[in-house]
């Protein structure tokens with residue numbers, strides 16, 4: 001049977017540093033899922049490719065610049081929220097310019113993949129942890 005929920009496409013990125021730690025970002029007060037730790041990213045703007053949207057979001061949210069060749073698709077999240085069904089490709093990026101700053105988040109943290117479960121994340125993100133642990 002068809003679902004009434006519209007699909008929402010959101011692109012997200014795991015920045016990975018030289019110590020194989022992953023950058024997570026805490027959603028700020030006033031937003032849905034406030035206080036939870038997520039991967040930087042966001043919705044596509046009209047006409048954008050997923051990679052272009054992610055490059056823009058990384059610049060807006062963290063002040064770092066990267067390019068399509070540095071974005072490797074890893075896995076995706078598919079999760080039914082109350083008003084929409086989230087489809088969220090997760091890319092891995094190991095090469096960027098700039099030092100990540102929390103421009104739109106409450107805080108940033110570099111975390112070993114095995115420690116991601118210690119940080120409360122949106123329910124859609126939980127299945128993403130195992131592929132990250134396998135990769136890193």
Ligand SMILES: Nc1nc2c([nH]c(=O)n2[C@@H]2O[C@H](COP(=O)(O)OP(=O)(O)OP(=O)(O)O)[C@@H](O)[C@H]2O)c(=O)[nH]1
Pocket residue numbers: 010011012031032033037038039040041042043086122123124125
């Ligand atoms: N960027 C990002 N979004 C995520 C993750 N996990 C997850 O469920 N989401 C959901 O995907 C949507 C991302 O939207 P967004 O980043 O463009 O905008 P937003 O936070 O202002 O969303 P909002 O309008 O629901 O508050 C939100 O509904 C958010 O809850 C994640 O790891 N990273």
